[in-house]
Each structure stands twice: as C-alpha cells, then as structure tokens.
Amino acid sequence: MINKDRLIKEFLALVQVASPSGQERAMATLLKSKLHNLGLTVYEDDAGKQVGATAGNLIVTIPANSPVNTAAPVLLFSAHMDTVEPGRGIQPVIKDGVISSAGATVLGADDKAGVAAILEAIRIILEQDIKHNGLEIIFSIWEEGGLKGIKALDYSGIKSKIGYVLDSDGDPGTIITAAPTHNQITATIKGRAAHAGQCPEDGISAILVAARAIAKMNTGRIDPETTANIGIIRGGQATNIVPDQAYLEAEARSLSAAKLATQTQQMVTVLEQEAATAGAQVEIAVIKEYDLINLDATDPVVQYAVTAAKKLGLKSKLSHTGGGSDASVLNSRGISCAVLGIGMNKVHTVHENIKTKHLCQVAELVVAIVKVANEG
Numbered sequence: 001m002i003n004k005d006r007l008i009k010e011f012l013a014l015v016q017v018a019s020p021s022g023q024e025r026a027m028a029t030l031l032k033s034k035l036h037n038l039g040l041t042v043y044e045d046d047a048g049k050q051v052g053a054t055a056g057n058l059i060v061t062i063p064a065n066s067p068v069n070t071a072a073p074v075l076l077f078s079a080h081m082d083t084v085e086p087g088r089g090i091q092p093v094i095k096d097g098v099i100s101s102a103g104a105t106v107l108g109a110d111d112k113a114g115v116a117a118i119l120e121a122i123r124i125i126l127e128q129d130i131k132h133n134g135l136e137i138i139f140s141i142w143e144e145g146g147l148k149g150i151k152a153l154d155y156s157g158i159k160s161k162i163g164y165v166l167d168s169d170g171d172p173g174t175i176i177t178a179a180p181t182h183n184q185i186t187a188t189i190k191g192r193a194a195h196a197g198q199c200p201e202d203g204i205s206a207i208l209v210a211a212r213a214i215a216k217m218n219t220g221r222i223d224p225e226t227t228a229n230i231g232i233i234r235g236g237q238a239t240n241i242v243p244d245q246a247y248l249e250a251e252a253r254s255l256s257a258a259k260l261a262t263q264t265q266q267m268v269t270v271l272e273q274e275a276a277t278a279g280a281q282v283e284i285a286v287i288k289e290y291d292l293i294n295l296d297a298t299d300p301v302v303q304y305a306v307t308a309a310k311k312l313g314l315k316s317k318l319s320h321t322g323g324g325s326d327a328s329v330l331n332s333r334g335i336s337c338a339v340l341g342i343g344m345n346k347v348h349t350v351h352e353n354i355k356t357k358h359l360c361q362v363a364e365l366v367v368a369i370v371k372v373a374n375e376g
C-alpha cells in the first residue's frame with residue numbers, strides 16, 4: 001500500500017537535518033521544497049517571528065478531489081519539526097529492523113517519524129488519487145518545551161474540525177483520547193531583610209515562608225488523574241542576611257478541569273496563608289498552559305482511527321497521557337484532535353528508537369484514516 005523503501009530513506013534523511021526547537025529553518029526549507037515538488041502550496045506563518053524561531057509553522061492545504069461523499073470532513077494531520085537536544089549531527093543506524101542513533105544524540109523519531117509518515121501518506125494519496133474532501137497538514141515549530149509554535153499558529157485558513165497529531169509513543173493503533181490540562185504557578189514571596197547575627201527578629205524570612213507553604217502543599221501523585229510538582233526554587237543572598245525574597249515555580253496537571261482547579265487553589269491558599277502568618281507578601285501568577293483533551297470513544301475522530309487500525313490488522317487501544325502536545329492546543333481551538341501512537345520508543349534519550357515496521361504502519365494508518373473518513 002505504501003512505498004516502504006522510500007519512506008525509510010526519507011525518514012533517515014530527515015533526522016540528519018538538525019532542527020532543535022527554535023532552529024527549524026533548514027527543516028522547514030527542506031519540507032517546503034519536497035511539498036512544492038509534489039505540486040502543493042505551502043504557507044509558512046509568522047509564528048517564528050512571534051516566538052523567536054528561525055522558521056514558522058508550515059501549513060499545507062490539499063483541496064478536495066471530487067470525493068464521492070461531499071459531506072466527508074476535512075481532515076487535519078500534524079507533526080512537529082523540532083527535536084530535543086542532543087539533536088545535532090544525528091547518525092541513524094538500522095539494525096534488525098530497528099532504527100536508532102549512533103549513540104551520541106537522540107534519534108529524532110520524535111517527531112520526524114510523524115513528519116515522514118505524513119509525507120509518505122500524501123505521496124500515496126496523490127499517486128493513487130485517493131478521494132478526500134480536503135486535507136490540511138501542519139508541520140509545527142517549537143513543540144518541545146512549551147508548544148510555542150502551535151500556540152502562535154495562524155488559524156485563519158484552517159477549516160478542519162477533526163485532526164490527528166502524530167506524536168505519541170505506543171505502537172501504531174494507540175489512540176490518545178485524553179490528556180491533562182496544566183497550570184503553571186509562580187510565586188514571589190517578599191519578606192524583610194535583617195542581619196542574621198545581630199537582629200534576626202527584625203527580619204521576615206521569605207525562604208521560611210516558602211518552605212512552610214511547600215510543606216503543606218499537596219504534591220506528587222494527588223489522585224489517578226492529578227499530579228503536582230514544585231520544580232524551581234530560588235531565594236536569599238547570603239547566610240548572614242535574613243532573606244527578603246524567595247521565588248518558586250510549580251505546576252499542576254489533571255485529566256479533570258475541576259480537580260485541577262481544586263489542586264491549584266490548594267497550592268495558592270497555603271502560600272497566601274503562610275505569607276500572612278509571617279507578615280510577608282506574596283505575588284502569585286497562575287497561567288493555564290493548555291486545555292484538556294477528553295474525547296469520547298464514539299467521537300468520529302476516534303471512530304475513524306479505530307476503524308482504520310482494524311482494517312490494517314492493528315490492535316487499536318484507546319489511552320491517555322500525562323503530558324501536553326500540539327493536540328492539546330488544537331483541541332482548545334475547536335479542532336477535535338487525537339494523538340496517534342507512532343511506535344517511537346525511549347524518546348528524549350540517546351536510546352530513542354523506532355521499528356521500520358512501525359514507521360510504515362503509521363503511514364498506512366494515515367492513508368487508511370483518510371479512506372475511512374471518506375467512506376461514511
């Protein structure tokens with residue numbers, strides 16, 4: 001159904017083009033020329049300027065080609081162009097049907113396996129004139145470390161209400177239908193400085209306020225759906241000064257918006273209480289990083305993927321994740337968006353790998369989803 005040699009060769013070439021987050025220029029230029037060669041129009045938005053990256057998001061619109069079912073949905077497929085570090089000078093190695101890096105870097109299957117699979121699927125759809133009612137492709141920048149690219153995406157031309165982000169571990173057939181919503185919490189505590197040896201009773205220790213608040217915070221695994229963590233703490237200047245400043249950064253995530261609100265409030269409340277008790281001030285900022293993904297098994301976006309997986313003889317498995325992805329942002333923009341398992345393993349480590357068989361199955365799955373969505 002797909003051209004396996006072409007796909008594997010293209011994947012190996014893509015991972016050798018370095019594209020750490022914010023430095024996607026070479027990758028974007030390469031993908032643009034590949035897409036132009038396929039006769040497609042590529043729009044690069046100005047997200048790069050907005051977030052300080054060397055390239056913008058690439059948006060490809062493939063017009064409907066006289067589909068039988070004119071009520072079929074426009075479908076969106078997306079993968080991110082950037083990789084984590086160490087991601088420069090990647091040397092892919094194939095051994096026993098498994099692709100890994102030579103050892104000093106990540107492989108970059110996260111997310112170039114997604115990029116390569118989408119490219120191969122587009123080629124097959126064009127070559128075999130597979131009917132569809134419109135396809136939209138996003139190759140995003142700066143997904144790793146903040147989903148910056150997709151947050152700055154130019155949505156003005158996007159018509160899809162159903163989408164797939166190819167960016168999860170798990171064998172092909174894994175369909176992520178739930179992902180948490182996430183709050184970032186920062187607090188600056190202001191106490192009062194005093195000489196620690198001569199008049200400590202004149203001071204108000206901001207560090208002590210932070211410590212007492214953190215000790216009372218619920219952190220770690222709160223319940224099966226909810227987590228919280230204090231990630232950064234800074235404060236003080238010298239041992240002989242009662243510290244008048246302390247700063248902390250924390251996060252909370254939950255698969256339930258209500259539970260996230262409760263957890264966040266608990267963290268905020270203890271900070272406020274401990275500051276008040278000590279006579280200190282505290283400034284707290286809560287920023288929602290992204291919204292919940294909570295798709296129903298009966299939603300078309302899930303059904304298409306399940307049916308497509310079944311047609312390919314893949315075991316479909318609905319699953320949830322503890323992390324955010326571009327799909328988290330796309331869902332909050334009104335696009336019902338699932339994340340597909342693409343077979344990548346040990347991502348964000350130098351042991352990252354992917355089976356060639358899985359890479360091929362992902363491309364087949366994209367084509368199959370297009371077929372299924374246009375059959376109904």
Ligand SMILES: [Zn+2]
Pocket residue numbers: 080110111143167
């Ligand atoms: Zn990724």
